[in-house]
Amino acid sequence: MKAAIESLASIEQEASKGIEGASTLHELDQVRVRYLGRKGSLTGILRSLASMPAEERRSVGKEANRLKALLGQRIEERTRQITEEMARRVEGQAAQLDVTLPGRKTWLGHKHPLSQGLQEIVDVFLRMGFSIAVGPDVEWDYYNFEALNMPADHPARDMWSTFFITDTMLLRTHTSPVQIRVMEREKPPIRIITPGRCYRVDLDASHAPNLHQIEGLYVDRDVSLGDLKGTLELFAAAVYGDDVKSRFVPSYFPFTEPSAEMYISCTICGGTGCRVCHSGWVEILGCGMVDPAVFEAVGYDAEEWTGFAFGMGVERVLMLKHRIDDIRLFYENDVRFLRQF
Amino acid sequence: MFRVPYDWLKEYVDAPLSSGELAWALSDIGVEVGAVESTSVENGDEGVVLDLEVTANRPDLLGIIGVAREVAAISGRTLTLPPAPIREAEQTIDALTSVDVQDARGCPRYCARLITDVEVGPSPPWLARRLELVGMRPLNNVVDITNYVLMEYGQPLHPFDFDELIEKRIVVRRARPGEQIVTIDDVERTLTSDLLVIADAERPVALAGIMGGRETEIKPKTRNVLLESALFDPVVIRRGSKALKLETEASFRFERGGDPEAVISAIDRAAALIEELAGGTVVRGRIDCHPLPRPENVIVIRQAKVNQILGIDLTAGETARLLERLGFRVTDTASAPDGTMSVVVPSFRRDISREIDLVEEAGRLYGYANIPSRHRVREFVPARREREDKETQRLCELLVAQGCLEVISYSFIDPRKIDLLNLGPDDERRSTIRLRNPLSEELSVLRTSLIPGLLRAAVTNQHRRADNLRLFEIGKVFFSQGTDELPLERVRLGVLLMGVCDAPFWGRDPAPVGFYDLKGLIEGVLDGLRIGGCEIVPGDDPLYAPGQSAHLELDGEVIGSFGELASSVVRAFDLAGPVYVLDADVEGLIRRAGEVRLYEKITRYPAAVRDVAFVVEESIPVGDLLDGIREAAGNHLERIQVFDVYRGEQLPTGSKSVAFSLSFRAADRTLTDEEIDAASAAVVDLLRERWGAAVRGATPA
Numbered sequence A: 001m002k003a004a005i006e007s008l009a010s011i012e013q014e015a016s017k018g019i020e021g022a023s024t025l026h027e028l029d030q031v032r033v034r035y036l037g038r039k040g041s042l043t044g045i046l047r048s049l050a051s052m053p054a055e056e057r058r059s060v061g062k063e064a065n066r067l068k069a070l071l072g073q074r075i076e077e078r079t080r081q082i083t084e085e086m087a088r089r090v091e092g093q094a095a096q097l098d099v100t101l102p103g104r105k106t107w108l109g110h111k112h113p114l115s116q117g118l119q120e121i122v123d124v125f126l127r128m129g130f131s132i133a134v135g136p137d138v139e140w141d142y143y144n145f146e147a148l149n150m151p152a153d154h155p156a157r158d159m160w161s162t163f164f165i166t167d168t169m170l171l172r173t174h175t176s177p178v179q180i181r182v183m184e185r186e187k188p189p190i191r192i193i194t195p196g197r198c199y200r201v202d203l204d205a206s207h208a209p210n211l212h213q214i215e216g217l218y219v220d221r222d223v224s225l226g227d228l229k230g231t232l233e234l235f236a237a238a239v240y241g242d243d244v245k246s247r248f249v250p251s252y253f254p255f256t257e258p259s260a261e262m263y264i265s266c267t268i269c270g271g272t273g274c275r276v277c278h279s280g281w282v283e284i285l286g287c288g289m290v291d292p293a294v295f296e297a298v299g300y301d302a303e304e305w306t307g308f309a310f311g312m313g314v315e316r317v318l319m320l321k322h323r324i325d326d327i328r329l330f331y332e333n334d335v336r337f338l339r340q341f
Numbered sequence B: 001m002f003r004v005p006y007d008w009l010k011e012y013v014d015a016p017l018s019s020g021e022l023a024w025a026l027s028d029i030g031v032e033v034g035a036v037e038s039t040s041v042e043n044g045d046e047g048v049v050l051d052l053e054v055t056a057n058r059p060d061l062l063g064i065i066g067v068a069r070e071v072a073a074i075s076g077r078t079l080t081l082p083p084a085p086i087r088e089a090e091q092t093i094d095a096l097t098s099v100d101v102q103d104a105r106g107c108p109r110y111c112a113r114l115i116t117d118v119e120v121g122p123s124p125p126w127l128a129r130r131l132e133l134v135g136m137r138p139l140n141n142v143v144d145i146t147n148y149v150l151m152e153y154g155q156p157l158h159p160f161d162f163d164e165l166i167e168k169r170i171v172v173r174r175a176r177p178g179e180q181i182v183t184i185d186d187v188e189r190t191l192t193s194d195l196l197v198i199a200d201a202e203r204p205v206a207l208a209g210i211m212g213g214r215e216t217e218i219k220p221k222t223r224n225v226l227l228e229s230a231l232f233d234p235v236v237i238r239r240g241s242k243a244l245k246l247e248t249e250a251s252f253r254f255e256r257g258g259d260p261e262a263v264i265s266a267i268d269r270a271a272a273l274i275e276e277l278a279g280g281t282v283v284r285g286r287i288d289c290h291p292l293p294r295p296e297n298v299i300v301i302r303q304a305k306v307n308q309i310l311g312i313d314l315t316a317g318e319t320a321r322l323l324e325r326l327g328f329r330v331t332d333t334a335s336a337p338d339g340t341m342s343v344v345v346p347s348f349r350r351d352i353s354r355e356i357d358l359v360e361e362a363g364r365l366y367g368y369a370n371i372p373s374r375h376r377v378r379e380f381v382p383a384r385r386e387r388e389d390k391e392t393q394r395l396c397e398l399l400v401a402q403g404c405l406e407v408i409s410y411s412f413i414d415p416r417k418i419d420l421l422n423l424g425p426d427d428e429r430r431s432t433i434r435l436r437n438p439l440s441e442e443l444s445v446l447r448t449s450l451i452p453g454l455l456r457a458a459v460t461n462q463h464r465r466a467d468n469l470r471l472f473e474i475g476k477v478f479f480s481q482g483t484d485e486l487p488l489e490r491v492r493l494g495v496l497l498m499g500v501c502d503a504p505f506w507g508r509d510p511a512p513v514g515f516y517d518l519k520g521l522i523e524g525v526l527d528g529l530r531i532g533g534c535e536i537v538p539g540d541d542p543l544y545a546p547g548q549s550a551h552l553e554l555d556g557e558v559i560g561s562f563g564e565l566a567s568s569v570v571r572a573f574d575l576a577g578p579v580y581v582l583d584a585d586v587e588g589l590i591r592r593a594g595e596v597r598l599y600e601k602i603t604r605y606p607a608a609v610r611d612v613a614f615v616v617e618e619s620i621p622v623g624d625l626l627d628g629i630r631e632a633a634g635n636h637l638e639r640i641q642v643f644d645v646y647r648g649e650q651l652p653t654g655s656k657s658v659a660f661s662l663s664f665r666a667a668d669r670t671l672t673d674e675e676i677d678a679a680s681a682a683v684v685d686l687l688r689e690r691w692g693a694a695v696r697g698a699t700p701a
């Protein structure tokens, strides 16, 4: 009996070592077969119980069954460990992550740069209390010229080379006709901006036959050239940055008097002079005090009301800002251009 | 535009300013100097030319003396006019010739001088060089002198070969219809009665204010010269110049208006120079026909108005001094409380006729830089943003969010492109509005559709090896309403898809774009604009391939169409591969968009999902089945998704299997299995009864 008990003890020791030492499921199975298999040593002891005396059978049997359960449990545990280790190893090998491979993208949409620029400028004036007004692209000569203090045969008409449809119907050369239409139907105070497409008979690197313009009009009591300067300086700061300097020089437009052109310090060289600006200054818009003749055309009393107006080309604003050297790029719609903005 | 040599300018006013300083100072008072050009490097400001951009209201600045007046105003220096010392002969001009102005309105003043025994030859080098500096070609001394004086005074002069004038006299009259003249550019022109001509006893010898005639021009053998200095009506000259398509130094100035006093100064100056440089003798006196003298121009100006418009606070005296520096004469200064003054306008400032003109004059010399900027908050005005504008922006954003690039095309198209669209003979898109003066045939009509512009953009990109395109444009199209009414302008949306539907990725093969990609994009837009109830029905627009297009209908009105372009159209536009386009009316689309939505409660009870597939005849639209399911499933049906459409071996020919995933949910409780089963059964029953649909397979939750 003592020998049987001792033999169980050595089985426990060896089998435990074997289970610990097995590094693959195959090795572990070999350990199981050696002790718990049909011909295994522990199985042999259990099988021999029947031929043992009763007292011995009881004590050896109890110890052998305990050991069988224990080994079974340990093998199960070890199986799980080995499986997990294997899984970890397999993952590590097969799914080596290459963080430098390109990711899966979706198409990225872009608004046209002109739409973006138009929106940016419009937003600046919306914040200053200007409302948007729009009108037709095809206009009467009256709204495009005559009501703007340019009667027939006025030489200033040559400032805009005009597409005509009939003697009296044309493509507007500026969005000023919208100002006339708004003043015809509303009483002051008026504070509007008029974004829209305009047309000129011109096509080269700096002229497109259609272009986008934003004009503004403010009519109220005692509006002065000082108000015009203040408003447009705020605009320039909002679009070109706080440190931009501005300069107003007298100019001529038939529909404003006094008239001015607004220059800002060149955003490329900061005003010291460069290949683009030459002088350090870049012209960005035309403006002035609404001419009394325009007020007369819409039935406003020029003694009661004064006002200012301004107009700028969106293409020009963007060409300066992004250093685009050919206006035709805006209308060519090359996706390599569109995706840059 | 108008080139002013620096040292020539300095002859009339000796301002202590370099050419650069002068350019800046002139620009500051509104005389724009476009460029300062240097023709000789060695000698500082010598040979320097200021290139002026003269505005249409300032013809006085088209003469160097006019520019010098501005410099004098800036610098406070005095103006020195060129000398005109004429040694006149005994014989008087009246005995030798006469001038008869028959159209006083067309020619308010006509002066003539006669110079005899002239020797025509080359000009002295200094004169020739100055003409070259201003961009004129020297011809001979007599012609060069008239051009020189033109540049000085801005007053066009014309020399006639006196001996070529029939009866040796001048008549200013309208042309007789059909009369002809060969002008000095060797063009034979047939005249109409709109044109003013200078004639001799029989025939026109010059187009008044525009160009002289060949026969009476100055030739090497010319001995006696009749010099003309005149003033013509701006409108007559402008119309003539437009009608003849002939713009000259003279017509450019006359149509902007001249200075009646410069007529005299210029003719005397030219006569003196001819005498000096061409050796002639000036006949005594000048003929001066002045049928319509201009009355003195006096304007009343109020100091209060000056300050109100400019936003400054000057006294009347200060304003008077500003105006006087510019050559105005202020007669009574500030006697009235509002500082009312009378101002006499000099003859060379034809552009000044109203108080506001004087306000500008005072303001520009005062300096815009000295006017304080003002930021006033008056009454708050709420800025309006039209609903259409907001919704159109939203539309644009929804397309961008779905990976589309916005394009902007010209409003003009090539009418031949419209013909390539396969449109029916009565299609309204065929009746385009034609420009009278297009840049080219390619840009000669206003667009009636955005499709040609999108296809043009597609061709441009495909030629540059960009084949995967998702483009859209939002813009106006134009339809004629006759000549008495402006055209109808409609804002439309065009979308174009080509190539593959996903951005390239190494882990998957790209799938070509198809009808359902475009439809999905449209559905995304409709969802995003929250437009419900838009019907999509099979379309028949011949722009598209047969059976490959649909109409969009909202409230029973067709608001657009989309589908695969007809292959003939694709080929005609020189494109490769299937092209899918949408063409829709933006106003129609957004009319229903943007209504304020009320919040729908988000329930915390779980959804139950039932998948079911039906076998139906091929001809039955899935849209009908979806309507049927919604009708039968009751109000707990939250969502239906089509997740498979199958045609194949296991099905009878002419039929298809459509699999739906139905999601049920109640706001206030968890639905029971029995309720969901009942709803599913109702769906099965309705589809079987209405379309003979057989259940192909169903899965429980």
Ligand SMILES: [Zn+2]
Pocket (backbone or CB within 6 Å): A266, A267, A268, A269, A270, A271, A272, A273, A274, A275, A276, A277, A278, A280, A281
């Ligand atoms: Zn610069």
